[in-house]
Amino acid sequence: MRTKQEFKALREQVGMSQTDLALALGVSERSVKRWESVKYKEYNAPQDAWDILDDALKLQRQVVAAALGQVEEAAQTVGDYPESVKLVYWTSQDEYDKLHCIDDGGDWRQANATARVVSYALSERGIATDWISAEDNLVPKMNA
Secondary structure (H helix, E strand, O other), X not given: OOOHHXXXXXXXXXXXXXXXXXXXXXXXXXXXXXXHOOOOOOOOOOHHXXXXXXXXXXXXXXXXXXXXXXXXXXXXXXXXXXXXXXXXXXXXXXXXXXXXOEEOOOOHHHHHHHHHHHHHHHHHOOOEEEEEOHHHXXXXXXXX
């Protein structure tokens, strides 16, 4: 059986707030808090909550793999790995909606969580991360 601690860690890993998860499920934020609190042993997260988080993790892993694949491809093209890779760190949903290069309807917190995982994977390969603001990201926005 999966634990309350695992549920909270998974939610945080994918960058989903308690509020966003509650909205996605049509429950109160208080319910999500109870699912995560060891104080409320009788409240456990329902399977559909786990499914949402598991799907978010699956998507995160796909995005991370794609990002690392781009670094690999670039390294093969130029013959060496870069010393650093630039990653955008978002400050708000409004900023993400206005400046994200792909109009995907995504969430800025989840984008930041995924960027942190990419940064960790890059550091494991000896590649530094240069965090940049959305304004410094020069890729023009495209509609998906």
